Amino acid sequence: TLSDTTSFTTPVTLTTSGFESLKNLSEGGVDLKNVSRVLNETLVYSEQRSDLGSVEIQQITTILEKCANLSGLQAEDSQKILLNVDCILSANASQIQASGNSSQILLGLLPTLVQNTNATELDFLDGENLGFTSRSIDCSSVDDARGLIDLGRDFEILSGTTPKDDPHNSIFISIDDICKDNDQASHMYMTIYRNRKLFIGSKQYSSYGSTTTLAQRSRSLPTAVEDDEIQNTEQEPPPSPCRRQIALPDESPVMSGTVLSNDEVFFDI
Numbered sequence: 001t002l003s004d005t006t007s008f009t010t011p012v013t014l015t016t017s018g019f020e021s022l023k024n025l026s027e028g029g030v031d032l033k034n035v036s037r038v039l040n041e042t043l044v045y046s047e048q049r050s051d052l053g054s055v056e057i058q059q060i061t062t063i064l065e066k067c068a069n070l071s072g073l074q075a076e077d078s079q080k081i082l083l084n085v086d087c088i089l090s091a092n093a094s095q096i097q098a099s100g101n102s103s104q105i106l107l108g109l110l111p112t113l114v115q116n117t118n119a120t121e122l123d124f125l126d127g128e129n130l131g132f133t134s135r136s137i138d139c140s141s142v143d144d145a146r147g148l149i150d151l152g153r154d155f156e157i158l159s160g161t162t163p164k165d166d167p168h169n170s171i172f173i174s175i176d177d178i179c180k181d182n183d184q185a186s187h188m189y190m191t192i193y194r195n196r197k198l199f200i201g202s203k204q205y206s207s208y209g210s211t212t213t214l215a216q217r218s219r220s221l222p223t224a225v226e227d228d229e230i231q232n233t234e235q236e237p238p239p240s241p242c243r244r245q246i247a248l249p250d251e252s253p254v255m256s257g258t259v260l261s262n263d264e265v266f267f268d269i
Contacts, residue, residue: 019044026059030066032073039067039080046083049090054098057088061102068109068116075119081109082124082132089129093197103198111260114187122189123157131155134189137259139179147172148190150253155192171255178259187260196252 019041020028030038042063045056052060064081067073085106088096096103114122114134124132132155133148147158149170158170171190178185193199258265 026062046087052091054095057099068113071116078117086127086130125155129194131192137185139183143175145174191256193254
């Protein structure tokens with residue numbers, strides 16, 4: 001269950017000779033000329049990981065949002081943004097919750113990051129908590145499904161068909177199916193989060209769309225039910241939105257796929 005109390009911690013004071021303070025970095029300006037330095041110096045603080053406090057998470061998030069908004073980012077700098085996010089995901093869940101709307105900002109900067117990166121592909125596969133892959137879409141050429149799988153030691157990109165009976169967490173997106181629905185699709189990206197710290201919120205019931213590929217995979221699951229289960233059509237109504245409910249463990253993985261059409265999110269899965 002979610003804790004009834006939220007704790008705050010005093011930011012840890014680091015000896016970072018030659019580096020700007022995290023407060024100054026978060027309040028300062030960033031452009032394509034200094035973005036590499038800003039991200040490298042921010043990473044010095046982010047690498048506290050499990051010792052990060054809520055204030056530090058807010059300040060790091062502010063910096064990452066500014067950097068992601070820069071058009072023309074080099075892939076190396078975009079990977080540093082993802083590495084900083086990976087570090088934040090090692091923080092205590094209560095500190096992430098106490099950091100204001102940092103979770104929403106971190107999730108929301110990903111589509112901007114993908115579109116602003118000066119590369120047709122962007123991969124981040126060695127994270128402790130996060131695996132990420134993105135690519136630009138060209139619907140004029142034939143393309144196949146693309147996937148991201150968590151092998152435990154690292155993440156790996158998969159192409160072609162979905163592996164059957166593979167116990168690892170994975171997500172696939174069919175490029176051909178995307179282009180059939182929207183030939184203006186410009187980018188797609190997939191993310192695997194090894195914990196759900198960015199997804200803890202008050203909303204408990206959500207509706208999610210799914211691609212044909214996911215629907216096809218679901219058909220292979222057992223569907224047989226007992227006769228008495230078929231006859232029982234009554235469903236328990238959802239609890240009140242204000243009622244505290246049992247949440248999934250923080251360690252529960254989250255797989256996410258997003259397709260972009262120019263500057264808009266075409267669909268999420």
